[in-house]
Amino acid sequence: MTQYFQDYITVAVFAAFGVLLVLIAVGASALLRPKNPTPAKSASYECGMDPVGGGWSQTQVRFYIYGLLFLIFDVEAVFIFPWAVRLEQLGGFALVEMAIFIAILLGGLAYAVRKGVLRWES
Amino acid sequence: MSFTDWITDARNVVFLVIALVMVGAAVVVVATRNVVHAALTLVVALAGSAALFVMLGAEFVAWTVVLVYIGAVVVLFLFGIMITRAPIGRDSVRLDHVRRWPAALIAASVFGVMAWSTTAAFGGEEISDGVLKAENIGDLLFSRYVIPFEAVSFVLLAALVGGIVLARKDPDR
Numbered sequence: 001m002t003q004y005f006q007d008y009i010t011v012a013v014f015a016a017f018g019v020l021l022v023l024i025a026v027g028a029s030a031l032l033r034p035k036n037p038t039p040a041k042s043a044s045y046e047c048g049m050d051p052v053g054g055g056w057s058q059t060q061v062r063f064y065i066y067g068l069l070f071l072i073f074d075v076e077a078v079f080i081f082p083w084a085v086r087l088e089q090l091g092g093f094a095l096v097e098m099a100i101f102i103a104i105l106l107g108g109l110a111y112a113v114r115k116g117v118l119r120w121e122s
Numbered sequence: 123m124s125f126t127d128w129i130t131d132a133r134n135v136v137f138l139v140i141a142l143v144m145v146g147a148a149v150v151v152v153a154t155r156n157v158v159h160a161a162l163t164l165v166v167a168l169a170g171s172a173a174l175f176v177m178l179g180a181e182f183v184a185w186t187v188v189l190v191y192i193g194a195v196v197v198l199f200l201f202g203i204m205i206t207r208a209p210i211g212r213d214s215v216r217l218d219h220v221r222r223w224p225a226a227l228i229a230a231s232v233f234g235v236m237a238w239s240t241t242a243a244f245g246g247e248e249i250s251d252g253v254l255k256a257e258n259i260g261d262l263l264f265s266r267y268v269i270p271f272e273a274v275s276f277v278l279l280a281a282l283v284g285g286i287v288l289a290r291k292d293p294d295r
Contacts, residue, residue: 071194082260
């Protein structure tokens with residue numbers, strides 16, 4: 001358990017140094033640089049098309065389906081990890097169980113493809 | 123055990139910091155005016171719970187929280203907000219509710235009951251043979267919980283089909 005905590009302390013120290021490095025770099029440049037904003041400079045794209053409308057806008061509902069698909073297969077991936085770790089000990093039974101699990105979820109993916117929600121048309 | 127004894131243990135200090143950040147983030151989630159900020163602050167609260175799982179030694183659960191909750195559920199929340207509330211900016215809709223104080227009271231009493239029943243049931247007892255690692259979960263999943271595991275796939279399938287039915291543009295109409 002001590003080894004476990006030491007491993008995570010190493011990770012935490014590295015993460016803290018990473019954050020600190022970015023903070024120092026961005027903070028130093030914010031302190032040192034001259035600040036003289038104009039509306040043109042503050043635009044999202046200083047050159048190119050002028051942005052139209054606000055940054056807050058309603059998105060297409062189809063993004064929701066992509067988000068949902070991502071969530072479902074994310075959960076599936078999470079179940080695959082403990083299965084993969086113990087597959088050699090668990091044997092064929094676990095293999096069949098996981099095949100059934102994935103087949104059922106692939107049925108959902110096939111439904112999405114059949115209903116045409118993955119095609120991008122406007 | 124006195125407070126000075128408690129605070130000198132480094133693990134308790136880390137726990138205290140994580141818990142305070144989590145409580146602060148959770149308060150911001152319900153108090154902020156902007157729903158998108160609420161969803162983003164929820165990431166901080168969930169990351170705190172993942173850190174607590176890491177401290178308990180439950181690595182797999184911790185990284186599952188990061189992968190599924192922070193990675194996917196919050197993204198789904200954001201999409202849900204972005205497709206429903208067209209002007210999402212500040213003060214577009216009042217997020218407040220007239221019965222906020224009774225709600226806060228009920229939330230506090232739920233916390234009290236949960237905290238009391240957990241401490242009354244387990245007290246200072248140390249729980250051994252916990253399900254910590256992916257190996258333990260894999261063993262349990264394919265022996266005792268194999269039927270629930272397969273049921274999960276049907277729940278996920280139902281969620282997927284339901285989401286598609288709700289979000290799809292029906293070509294027949």
